[in-house]
Amino acid sequence: MKNQDSTELFRNMPVPKAVMKNALPAMAAMLMVLIYNLADTFFIGQTHDDLQVAAVSLATPVFLIFMAVGTVFGIGGTSVISRAMGQGRQDHAKKVCSFCMWGCVAVGAAMSAFFLLFMDEILGWIGATPDTWDYAKTYLTIVSCCGPFVLIGNCYSNVIRAEGQSGKAMMGQLIGNLLNVVLDPLLILVFGWDIAGAAVATVIGNVVGAGYYILYFLRGSSTLSIRLKDFALGGGVCSGVLAIGIPASLGSLLMSVSQIIVNALMTDYGDMALAGIGVAMKVSMMTGMVCIGFGQGIQPLLGYCVGAKLWERFKKVMKFSLVFSLALSVVMTGVCYLFTNGIVSAFLTDPAAFDYAVQFSRILLTTSFLFGAFYVLSNALQAMGAATAALIVNLSRQGIIYIPALFILKAALGAAGLAWAQPVADLLSTALVAVLYLYTRKRAEKSADIGGT
DSSP states (O other), X not given: OHHHHHHIIIIISOHHHHHHHHHHHHHHHHHHHHHHHHHHHHHHHTXXXXXXXXXXXXXXXXXXXXXXXXXXXXXXHHHHHHHHHHTTOHHHHHHHHHHXXXXXXXXXXXXXXXHHHTHHHHHHHTTOOTTTHHHHHHHHHHHGGGHHXXXXXXXXXXXXXXXXXXXXXXXXXXXHHHHHHHHXXXXXXXXXXXXXXXXXXXXXXXXXXHHHHHHHHHTTOOSSOOOGGGOOSTTTHHHHHHHHHHHHHHHHHHHHHHHHHHHHHHGGGOXXXXXXXXXXXXXXXXXXXXXHHHHHHXXXXXXXXXXXXXXXXXXXXXXXXHHHHHHHHHHHHHHHHHTHHHHHHTTOOSHHHHHHHHHHHHHHTTSGGGHHHHHHHHHHHHHTTOHHHHHHHHHIIIIITHHHHHHHHHHHHTHHHHHHHHHHHHHHHHHHHHHHHHHHHHHHHHHHOOOOO
């Protein structure tokens, strides 16, 4: 029955309905991730201590490295599993799913140990100042303890969508993030734990979210498996996941690394400038996270079409998705731009920090309308198994293009230049992903008579 439901969704359901059924839960899940990311900063802001806001801005991209590594298994596993199911290779899909689980456990534990052992060195690398050092250390020390759970949560919020269970995939993130949001005001404001309360809420939310996915499999609700007996490395399991997962995760990993670099460079202009850029990134994230969710939501649908050679359906899904995502990102950008002052005032009280955040937000929003098209095209590359193209895109947007732009524009424009580096990277990387997508599709046309979108 489960396989029939998945087949109906992926193969027969009208395209707009299939896209929205798969994408809406993913978008809702990413919206909860957004709320979860905003919650720590918002409730810390209610302490009226902008130094703690600055410390969260420093610590967050370091913690997000865990999520980026979870994406290796999540996006890579989703791509391989969806194509395997389209080809009718159910046993292979089970092996991939189990590999992802135990990979998350092993890698997550190793990362937690590394972060805890080298905490002081990490704080020095990210540019913590004497005023923010203790706050950032407290936050990172606590959240580093839940490494395996963060990886599992981020992995299976993607993988479960590969079997058409977008609602179940959303629920794990929804439960964990909602719990975090509920605990934040209690632990930060009522208990008076300040930044430590935010970290404890994050740990509890991630443990509960991961626990939901583990129970989902243990109860036999899935056609896939996390059992150790199904674990395998060979037969294209490990290589298939990593070939897609590593390029896909590099975007998230480099996003964390580039934010760390931005924070370190911004400390030249003071802690209030650091607090300002941290909040501005969250403003632009409101558009970005929703578009990321949409792109991730359609990837299993596209991957199934590739595996089953349903090329006409693939084209229709792409057409609908590009139009919808562009409209979505334009509307989201407009809303964020109109209400920038109100959004920023919810996080910051210091006048200097507020002015920096508004200025930086308006700069970052100049190109956020491109996010929808960018994430649809990049997820289409992953769905087609175009590992090299996906690697180029993810290396470029937050690395090869963005990081040099930070140094060049800082030298030319100062603090504002650090903000303008992102719009420059957005423009160039969107043009790049469009070219690579068209090239990949052209090759597919020649080999399988796909036709153009």
